[in-house]
Amino acid sequence: MQESNRFSGKLSKEQVMQNLTDYNAWSSVEEHEACIQGKPTVILTGIPPKKLVGSDQEKQLEWVVPLDIARGELDVGEINCWFSEIERISGHRPGRITLGTQNDDSTIVYYFVHDGIVKPQRN
Amino acid sequence: MEVEGEETECSMILLPLIGDRVMIFDVEDVKKLRKLGILGVLTGTLPSAPQQNVFHGIPLELGIYEVIWLVENGYGTIVDSLKMHEEVEKQSKSEMSRQNRERVIGDFTHIPNSPAVNSVHSNDPVGAVGLREFIVSRCPxxxxxxxxxxxxxxxxxxxxxxxxxxxxxxxxxxxxxxxxxxxxxxxxxxxxxxxxxxxxxxxxxxxxxxxxxxxxxxxxxxxxxxxxxxxxxxxxxxxxxxxxxxxxxxxxxxxxxxxxx
The missing domain is CATH 3.40.1350.10 (Trna Endonuclease; Chain: A, domain 1)
Incomplete structure (x- = not known):
C-alpha cells in the first residue's frame, strides 16, 4: 500500500488518458490543473465516441477524475471538491463526473459519480 | 382502538418501547405508519401460516431512525410499554371489576392488548419517553x-x-x-x-x-x-x-x- 501510494496521481493520470484515447477511442482528451483540498491534482476532459448514456447530448464533454485505487479512501468532502473545482474551471457544476480508477495491475474501471441522488438509468 | 375518523388523524401513534425495541402490535397503527411511508419490519408469525417465514405479521418492529423521524415530525410518541400497562392495570382495577376486564371466550380468557383507557390514546400518554432519553439509552x-x-x-x-x-x-x-x-x-x-x-x-x-x-x-x-x-x-x-x-x-x-x- 505505502509503496504504491508514492505513484498515486501521476501514473494513474497518464494511464487513464492513454486508456481513454487508445482503448476507448475518446477524442480531445485533455488535462486540467486542479487543487483538491490543498493538493494539486489533475482532472481530465474528453469526448467519448458515442453517447455514454441515452440522455446525453452528442459529443458531450465528459469530466474524468483519475484515481489510483491504492490511495485507499475517499470522503464526500473530496468528491464535493471535484465538483466545485470543475465548476471553477468550466463555469458550471456538472451533473455527473466519471471516476477512472486504476488498480496496480493496470486495470482501469470507470464509474459515474452523480451529484446528489439520482434514479438508476433505464436500460 | 375504537377511535375512528378525524380523531385518529390528529392523535399520536403510540410507539411502545419494549426492552430496547419499539414494536407495534396494533394493526391500525401499522396501517397509519405505512401511509406515512414508515415501513418497519414485520417480525411475528402469521397464525394462519405458521410453517413458513416469507410472510410475517405483527408485531411490526421499527428501526431507530424511523422512531426518531416519527417523533421529530410529531406523528408519534414513545411510551414505556411496561409503565403504560401497569398504569392501565391500576386504573382498570379501580374502575371496573375483574370480570369486565377479562372476557371468557370458550376455554380462553381474553385480555385486550391495548386497553381502551383515555390516557392511552391521548397526546400525553402515561409512561411517555422523551426523544433525547430514547436516543441516549440506545447510544451510551x-x-x-x-x-x-x-x-x-x-x-x-x-x-x-x-x-x-x-x-x-x-x-x-x-x-x-x-x-x-x-x-x-x-x-x-x-x-x-x-x-x-x-x-x-x-x-x-x-x-x-x-x-x-x-x-x-x-x-x-x-x-x-x-x-x-x-x-x-x-x-x-x-x-x-x-x-x-x-x-x-x-x-x-x-x-x-x-x-x-
Whole structure:
C-alpha cells in the first residue's frame, strides 16, 4: 500500500488518458490543473465516441477524475471538491463526473459519480 | 382502538418501547405508519401460516431512525410499554371489576392488548419517553451518539427526496430506498451513510452490484462544517433536540458503473 501510494496521481493520470484515447477511442482528451483540498491534482476532459448514456447530448464533454485505487479512501468532502473545482474551471457544476480508477495491475474501471441522488438509468 | 375518523388523524401513534425495541402490535397503527411511508419490519408469525417465514405479521418492529423521524415530525410518541400497562392495570382495577376486564371466550380468557383507557390514546400518554432519553439509552457513548445522528441525517435526507426506506442487508447496503410503497415498486437506491471516508474498493464493489440489479449506490455524509457541529454534541447536554432541528444537511453522491472501459 505505502509503496504504491508514492505513484498515486501521476501514473494513474497518464494511464487513464492513454486508456481513454487508445482503448476507448475518446477524442480531445485533455488535462486540467486542479487543487483538491490543498493538493494539486489533475482532472481530465474528453469526448467519448458515442453517447455514454441515452440522455446525453452528442459529443458531450465528459469530466474524468483519475484515481489510483491504492490511495485507499475517499470522503464526500473530496468528491464535493471535484465538483466545485470543475465548476471553477468550466463555469458550471456538472451533473455527473466519471471516476477512472486504476488498480496496480493496470486495470482501469470507470464509474459515474452523480451529484446528489439520482434514479438508476433505464436500460 | 375504537377511535375512528378525524380523531385518529390528529392523535399520536403510540410507539411502545419494549426492552430496547419499539414494536407495534396494533394493526391500525401499522396501517397509519405505512401511509406515512414508515415501513418497519414485520417480525411475528402469521397464525394462519405458521410453517413458513416469507410472510410475517405483527408485531411490526421499527428501526431507530424511523422512531426518531416519527417523533421529530410529531406523528408519534414513545411510551414505556411496561409503565403504560401497569398504569392501565391500576386504573382498570379501580374502575371496573375483574370480570369486565377479562372476557371468557370458550376455554380462553381474553385480555385486550391495548386497553381502551383515555390516557392511552391521548397526546400525553402515561409512561411517555422523551426523544433525547430514547436516543441516549440506545447510544451510551458520545461516539455512538454522533454516529447515530450522522446516519439519521442521511436517512432523513433520503426520505425528504420522496423515498421510502427499508433495511438494506438484502443488497449489501445499510438502507434501500423505494420510490413508493415497496409492494408496488422496485427499489432505486442502495444507501451507505458515511461516518468517515469510504474505501475506493467499496465504491467499485457497491457501484458494480447496484448497477447489476438496476439500482444506484448512494453515499451520503456530512461536510466539515456539519461534522464539526456533530462533534460538539455530547450525551450529557440537552442539545440533541436542537441538533435535530438545525440545518445539518448531508451531501450525497450516486455511483453506478459507467458501462465502458
Amino acid at each position: 457513548t458520545n461516539e455512538a451518539l454522533r454516529a447515530l445522528l450522522t446516519d439519521y441525517f442521511v436517512f432523513r435526507s433520503v426520505r425528504q427526496n420522496g423515498y421510502q426506506v427499508m433495511p438494506g442487508l438484502r443488497f449489501g447496503g445499510d438502507m434501500i430506498a423505494y420510490p413508493g410503497d415497496p409492494l408496488r415498486y422496485h427499489s432505486h437506491l442502495i444507501v451507505r451513510p458515511l461516518r468517515g471516508p469510504v474505501n475506493l474498493l467499496d465504491i467499485v464493489a457497491g457501484g458494480r452490484l447496484a448497477t447489476g440489479v438496476k439500482k444506484v449506490w448512494v453515499i451520503g455524509g456530512l461536510l466539515q462544517e456539519d461534522k464539526t457541529k456533530i462533534q460538539e454534541i455530547t450525551i450529557e447536554e440537552e442539545s440533541i433536540d436542537q441538533i435535530l432541528e438545525s440545518e445539518v444537511k448531508p451531501i450525497s453522491f450516486s455511483i453506478e458503473w459507467a458501462g465502458f472501459g
